[in-house]
Amino acid sequence: MxxxxxxxxxxxxxxxxxxxxxxxxxxxxxxxxxxxxxxxxxxxxxxxxxxxxxxxxxxxxxxxxxxxxxxxxxxxxxxxxxxxxxxxxxxxxxxxVHPAEAALRETPLQPLLADRPPPIDKGLLLRSTNKTGSSGVLFRKAYQTALGSWIARTYAGSGRYLQKSFAVRTYGEEAAKAMAIAERKQQLAQVARKRQLNTLLTAAVRSGIKDLAQHVEGNAP
Structure with a gap:
């Protein structure tokens, strides 16, 4: 709806x-x-x-x-x-146009529902190439006979990635996967906090520049 x-x-x-x-x-x-x-x-x-x-x-x-x-x-x-x-x-x-579209234009404009869900973060979207069922979590093997590792990977901006792996040999299959999923959530939270901080810093810098400009203008001869 x-x-x-x-x-x-x-x-x-x-x-x-x-x-x-x-x-x-x-x-x-x-x-x-x-x-x-x-x-x-x-x-x-x-x-x-x-x-x-x-x-x-x-x-x-x-x-x-x-x-x-x-x-x-x-x-x-x-x-x-x-x-x-x-x-x-x-x-x-x-x-x-389609008859239904023509009829729709004649009906009164209805506001969007206030309780509509917020947009989904792109980091949570599951890509078509994902084979693990968890966004940002992948399984890799160094060679064919290796037990492999579960890896949590998140783009942090400016070409950098947060990445941490959990070896199946060390933690076991299920535990390694669960740890990678938990790590992925922590990485997303870390990136979100950084973005929020950058937004606040940008706003503060802009506000400071504006105040400085007003100060200079007010004291101009």
Whole structure:
């Protein structure tokens, strides 16, 4: 329900674009750099005309051609661009949306639930490559016949990692894994405390600089 409420708010806040705005976007296969304007080449490979073309709907396409031989290359291109803008003025309405989305926009805006859960810390997300079932906890062997170790690893910022391993030979399989999971939690708490401290220090420095600037300004001759 929380995700749906958030989705509904985003839908209401961002209405669909107009058909004209969408038609005026440059497509990947456009070779002129101007949406809806095409340069036709003659048999000699040189521009023979500039054309403005706009699709308004089934069976209704606006086209107008401006000959290079009659107007010159630059003038024919400018006329085609101006014609394209006139054609777009005849295009009305919004892009088609799903009927449920259209109905949603007509309903009153409902505030997001106050008890929605907080965002999940990225460090707690389980990656698709994780094979242990615990985020930040991995199992490694130095060689094939080794008993291996359970390792807790957490990114601490600035290219640094917190890492600690627990050998199965020393602690046993289950105990080594449990110790790695507990260590991972401690590492996350340590990183969180450091981030909070950095935020407080940054705010303090900014406040100090602001106070200093006001002091200097107040004592300026």
């Amino acid at each position: 929380h995700a749906q409420a958030w989705r509904d708010e985003i839908v209401r806040a961002h209405p669909p674009t107009t058909r004209a705005a969408r038609a005026d976007k440059l497509r990947r296969n456009n070779t002129t750099g101007i949406p809806g304007v095409v340069c036709a080449l003659g048999q000699d490979g040189r521009p023979s005309s500039w054309q403005a073309r706009t699709y308004l709907g089934p069976g209704k396409v606006l086209r107008k051609c401006f000959s290079v031989g009659r107007y010159g290359a630059d003038e024919a291109k400018a006329l085609a661009i101006a014609e394209r803008q006139k054609q777009l003025q005849q295009m009305h309405g919004l892009n088609r």
